[in-house]
Amino acid sequence: MRTTQHEPHEETLGERLRSQGISRRGFLKFCGLLASSMALAPAMVPKIAAALEQAKRPSVIWLSFQECTGCTESLTRSHSPSIEGLIFDAISLDYHHTLQAASGYGAEEARAEAMKEHYGKYVLVVDGSIPIGNPGFSTIAGISNLDMLKEAAAGAAAIIAVGTCAAFGGLPKADPNPTGAVSVADIIKDKPIINVSGCPPIPVVITGTIAHILTFGIPELDSLGRPKAFYGQNIHDRCYRRPFYERGLFAETFDDEGAKAGWCLYKLGCKGPVTYNACATLKWNEGTSFPIEAGHGCIGCSEPNFWDFGGFYKALSIPTGMTGQTAVYAAAAGIAVGVAAGAMNKKAKMDADSLHKTVTVDELNQESPS
Amino acid sequence: MSLHAIPVHAEAAVTGNLRPVQHEIRQALSELIAHGTHGMIDLHSLPFSPQEYAALDDFLGEGEIDLTLNVLGKTRLRESSYAGIWRVEHFDDNDKRIGYFIEIGHVPEILRSQCDDIKEGLATMTTILAMEENDNEDDAT
Amino acid sequence: MNEVDFLLWVKGPAFTVAVVIFVAGLVLRLFEILSLGRKHNFAVSKGDPMQGGLREMWRRSIPADKATFERSLFTIVAGYVFHIGLFVVIFLLAAHIALIKSVIGFGWPNLPTPVVDAFAVVTMIALIAVLVHRLRHPVKRFLSKPGDYVVWAVTFLPLLTGYMAYHHLLLSPQMMLGLHILSVELLLVLFPFTKLMHAFTLFLSRWYNGATMGMRGVKS
Numbered sequence: 001m002r003t004t005q006h007e008p009h010e011e012t013l014g015e016r017l018r019s020q021g022i023s024r025r026g027f028l029k030f031c032g033l034l035a036s037s038m039a040l041a042p043a044m045v046p047k048i049a050a051a052l053e054q055a056k057r058p059s060v061i062w063l064s065f066q067e068c069t070g071c072t073e074s075l076t077r078s079h080s081p082s083i084e085g086l087i088f089d090a091i092s093l094d095y096h097h098t099l100q101a102a103s104g105y106g107a108e109e110a111r112a113e114a115m116k117e118h119y120g121k122y123v124l125v126v127d128g129s130i131p132i133g134n135p136g137f138s139t140i141a142g143i144s145n146l147d148m149l150k151e152a153a154a155g156a157a158a159i160i161a162v163g164t165c166a167a168f169g170g171l172p173k174a175d176p177n178p179t180g181a182v183s184v185a186d187i188i189k190d191k192p193i194i195n196v197s198g199c200p201p202i203p204v205v206i207t208g209t210i211a212h213i214l215t216f217g218i219p220e221l222d223s224l225g226r227p228k229a230f231y232g233q234n235i236h237d238r239c240y241r242r243p244f245y246e247r248g249l250f251a252e253t254f255d256d257e258g259a260k261a262g263w264c265l266y267k268l269g270c271k272g273p274v275t276y277n278a279c280a281t282l283k284w285n286e287g288t289s290f291p292i293e294a295g296h297g298c299i300g301c302s303e304p305n306f307w308d309f310g311g312f313y314k315a316l317s318i319p320t321g322m323t324g325q326t327a328v329y330a331a332a333a334g335i336a337v338g339v340a341a342g343a344m345n346k347k348a349k350m351d352a353d354s355l356h357k358t359v360t361v362d363e364l365n366q367e368s369p370s
Numbered sequence: 371m372s373l374h375a376i377p378v379h380a381e382a383a384v385t386g387n388l389r390p391v392q393h394e395i396r397q398a399l400s401e402l403i404a405h406g407t408h409g410m411i412d413l414h415s416l417p418f419s420p421q422e423y424a425a426l427d428d429f430l431g432e433g434e435i436d437l438t439l440n441v442l443g444k445t446r447l448r449e450s451s452y453a454g455i456w457r458v459e460h461f462d463d464n465d466k467r468i469g470y471f472i473e474i475g476h477v478p479e480i481l482r483s484q485c486d487d488i489k490e491g492l493a494t495m496t497t498i499l500a501m502e503e504n505d506n507e508d509d510a511t
Numbered sequence: 512m513n514e515v516d517f518l519l520w521v522k523g524p525a526f527t528v529a530v531v532i533f534v535a536g537l538v539l540r541l542f543e544i545l546s547l548g549r550k551h552n553f554a555v556s557k558g559d560p561m562q563g564g565l566r567e568m569w570r571r572s573i574p575a576d577k578a579t580f581e582r583s584l585f586t587i588v589a590g591y592v593f594h595i596g597l598f599v600v601i602f603l604l605a606a607h608i609a610l611i612k613s614v615i616g617f618g619w620p621n622l623p624t625p626v627v628d629a630f631a632v633v634t635m636i637a638l639i640a641v642l643v644h645r646l647r648h649p650v651k652r653f654l655s656k657p658g659d660y661v662v663w664a665v666t667f668l669p670l671l672t673g674y675m676a677y678h679h680l681l682l683s684p685q686m687m688l689g690l691h692i693l694s695v696e697l698l699l700v701l702f703p704f705t706k707l708m709h710a711f712t713l714f715l716s717r718w719y720n721g722a723t724m725g726m727r728g729v730k731s
């Protein structure tokens with residue numbers, strides 16, 4: 001995105017924002033809020049401002065595969081002129097088949113054109129997983145998801161996998177995975193991939209990641225390829241119900257006294273202790289609250305395979321496959337083998353008894369001199 | 371009906387972040403005196419309970435200045451009872467607070483006229499004056 | 512396999528396998544011992560074997576003999592400390608109760624987590640102390656076989672990994688929790704086939720001893 005330009009002057013981000021009537025003070029406010037949303041120290045604001053001022057508007061191609069459009073909804077429902085909206089304006093979204101007016105072959109042409117014009121420089125955003133069980137399970141304009149991803153990834157500078165489906169396979173991949181769904185990273189191996197997981201991801205996390213790419217390039221990622229700035233913190237560590245967890249005060253049902261007093265939701269299935277996301281700090285719906293504040297445990301939506309965690313309402317420590325019945329069967333098997341082993345032991349004992357010869361005093365006397 | 375009209379009963383929560391923030395502010399203030407460094411603390415990215423926000427407000431007290439700017443929604447600047455410590459609150463178009471900073475400096479950054487704007491202004495003013503003088507000369511001849 | 516897959520595996524199939532081996536092994540061993548039986552005694556004894564057995568079960572659980580108690584002070588105190596600690600940690604932590612409830616269908620109240628946490632620390636210290644003692648005491652050391660150290664390790668590991676998972680130390684919580692569950696599974700699998708079985712056979716053998724001693728008579 002920062003290659004030297006031989007073409008005629010390309011509009012920088014600063015210029016674009018100003019042409020939209022945003023003053024430099026407004027720009028500064030925007031940068032401050034942006035730093036806050038990127039979880040950066042306020043001391044970074046001048047650097048962000050300088051970088052954004054110079055940044056070129058990147059071309060973005062957004063591909064949607066096996067998905068529910070929830071991720072796009074999450075992003076577009078954030079009302080404007082929020083920072084999310086401004087960042088969204090800062091990119092040139094050249095293809096997004098849900099949002100664009102054109103459809104079918106017309107839309108595909110726009111995609112082909114953008115890919116050609118910005119080859120090697122565009123940012124590819126993907127939501128949804130890719131079925132490899134049968135390419136016919138999901139197609140766009142007759143092109144299978146797999147082919148489209150490979151083709152678009154070839155010319156991308158970086159790929160952002162938005163949502164748990166694109167990042168880890170998500171709902172389509174849930175057991176028994178009928179379509180053979182896989183994540184972007186399962187297919188593309190030679191491009192930087194940033195996983196912005198969540199079902200859906202928090203809108204400012206999507207835009208904050210885009211902003212980071214605009215200003216400082218690819219952010220620092222965790223072992224699952226997620227930006228550390230947003231996924232570096234554990235829900236449980238940041239949870240305001242944590243004091244109740246510590247004291248051992250748990251809501252047992254969703255309407256008991258404990259639930260009303262805001263006690264910890266661990267026993268009601270909260271997966272916060274193994275979930276990394278920014279919900280507890282950035283919160284949802286323009287910072288209103290997050291699910292645990294609304295009285296429902298975290299379901300771990302930003303983690304791989306969270307659909308198969310063994311039940312949203314089962315405590316984290318409860319094993320997924322084990323039932324009391326299995327234990328009973330095991331005990332029965334144990335008894336059966338035990339009876340057999342016991343019988344064998346008994347037989348051995350009896351055999352030993354029957355082999356036992358009575359020794360007379362004479363015999364003993366005969367043997368002793370030797 | 372606004373969101374705030376829905377009664378939510380949360381037990382008084384203490385995040386334990388109030389004390390550290392108070393000390394950070396004090397530290398930043400002494401930095402300002404010693405080296406002239408402008409300090410900024412982002413309160414929105416910290417877990418803070420409503421009670422702690424209120425306690426911090428009490429601690430800082432009200433100063434002489436309370437300004438509202440109109441940039442991308444409203445922005446409210448309030449000096450605290452300690453000179454040099456400012457509360458900066460950013461709101462969106464629906465008057466929802468989307469950012470809350472404590473700034474430690476002679477004046478909040480956003481209030482300063484921006485250098486580039488000043489330069490642009492100078493250029494504009496020079497052009498206008500030059501044009502007016504041209505006009506005058508034209509008139510004179 | 513990423514951390515979450517690992518966690519799902521230990522919570523799912525691995526746990527089932529471990530519990531099946533544990534339960535089946537436990538029942539097998541007990542059945543094997545009990546079905547061996549005792550020869551019927553045709554002589555009438557003076558004392559009541561049942562009474563003697565019960566008395567012995569109780570008597571050996573308390574430091575009745577002062578001299579023995581003083582001689583083995585450390586072994587007894589440290590032993591009791593870590594056994595009580597293990598009981599509290601295993602059966603009174605909310606997360607463990609939730610697990611047990613899911614398998615056997617009922618649960619009981621839990622202790623506050625920091626209390627259980629403190630017990631875990633004390634238990635670990637006691638376990639380390641008994642290990643050091645075992646290594647430094649010539650007789651104990653002579654009597655110890657590799658199996659005894661294995662038993663110590665599989666008891667200690669779940670405590671350590673559980674403590675680290677709870678405090679989010681070293682590795683990611685998913686990984687630590689996965690390792691914790693795995694270490695417990697190891698314990699479960701080895702349990703019926705090592706000296707850990709003493710948890711179940713202890714009172715049986717105390718009863719036998721007591722019964723023999725309390726019989727006061729001849730055997731036919």
Ligand code: SF4
Nearest residue numbers: 236239264265270272
């Ligand atoms: S509600 Fe969930 S995240 Fe919060 S303290 Fe309880 S277990 Fe942890």
Ligand code: SF4
Nearest residue numbers: 277279298299300301
């Ligand atoms: S609280 Fe948990 S499940 Fe809910 S959105 Fe956040 S990470 Fe996802």
